[in-house]
Amino acid sequence: MLGGCDDRKPDAAxxxxxxxxxxxVVGPLSAGAAYEAAAKAAGFAVGAVMAANTVYVFFDxxxxxxxxxxxxAKPLASKLKVVWIPVAFLKNASAPQxxxxxxxxxxxxxxxxxxxxxxxxxxxxxxxxxxxxxxxxKIEANTALFRKTGADxxxxxxxxxxxxxxxxxxxxxxxxxxxxxxxxxS
Numbered sequence: 001m002l003g004g005c006d007d008r009k010p011d012a013a014x015x016x017x018x019x020x021x022x023x024x025v026v027g028p029l030s031a032g033a034a035y036e037a038a039a040k041a042a043g044f045a046v047g048a049v050m051a052a053n054t055v056y057v058f059f060d061x062x063x064x065x066x067x068x069x070x071x072x073a074k075p076l077a078s079k080l081k082v083v084w085i086p087v088a089f090l091k092n093a094s095a096p097q098x099x100x101x102x103x104x105x106x107x108x109x110x111x112x113x114x115x116x117x118x119x120x121x122x123x124x125x126x127x128x129x130x131x132x133x134x135x136x137x138k139i140e141a142n143t144a145l146f147r148k149t150g151a152d153x154x155x156x157x158x159x160x161x162x163x164x165x166x167x168x169x170x171x172x173x174x175x176x177x178x179x180x181x182x183x184x185x186s
Contacts, residue, residue: 005063005090005154031158031167034149038158041145042138043085044107046073051081055183058146058156060089061097061124066155067115069173076176080183084111087143089154096127098142099135103128159183 029037038056045054057073059066073082084107086098097114104110114125146156149169157170162184170182180186 005060005065029149031169034158034169035160035167037145037148038083038085041083041085041142042102043083043142044102044111045081045083046108046111047077047081048079049081051079053160053162053183053185054081054083055179056083056085056158058085058087058142058149058151058154058158060087060091060094060154061101061114062090062094062118063154064118065173067118069155069157069179070111070115071119072174072176073179074176076180076183076185079185080180085142085146086139087146087154088139089143089146093124093127095136095139095143096131097124098139099131100125100128102138103131103135157182 035056038058039054041056043056057066057069059069070084073080076082086102088095088098101107101110101114110125117124146154149156149158151169151171153171155171155173157174157179158167159170159182160167161182164184168182174182177186
């Protein structure tokens with residue numbers, strides 16, 4: 001199990017634990033309501049377009065755990081549709097970087113560039129100097145939705161298990177095998 005990024009400084013009791021899985025209530029939204037709301041958020045899809053199941057991932061472009069999850073999810077592309085929902089949560093540069101990814105001609109390629117840069121500790125993608133106001137507004141709306149779920153760290157995964165039909169959430173990165181398990185693929 002991998003960690004997650006939040007905007008709080010960890011204390012001795014919780015350092016390195018930023019993960020959790022839940023079903024039912026997530027802050028003000030239930031997991032089912034979070035799933036329905038995430039389906040309406042501004043994001044980009046990667047993977048099997050006709051997949052029977054979709055997983056939603058709230059991510060911040062500055063988050064190394066999000067970058068790790070991006071890499072871990074790639075082997076599932078033939079079985080699972082993942083919608084990546086950019087938020088501005090960790091740094092001032094997050095909003096313009098998130099909008100740059102979302103408005104790119106190929107958001108998946110822009111995400112690849114960003115996540116590799118984050119993993120290489122180079123700070124992420126260079127934000128476009130001419131971002132449309134509506135792109136920033138979409139990131140702000142995504143961030144407001146993220147906060148409405150009650151989540152406090154990224155990546156934040158919202159899913160429906162294909163086998164059980166149960167909705168759930170998970171804060172923090174996971175391996176490809178764990179992601180498949182959450183989605184009910186394994």
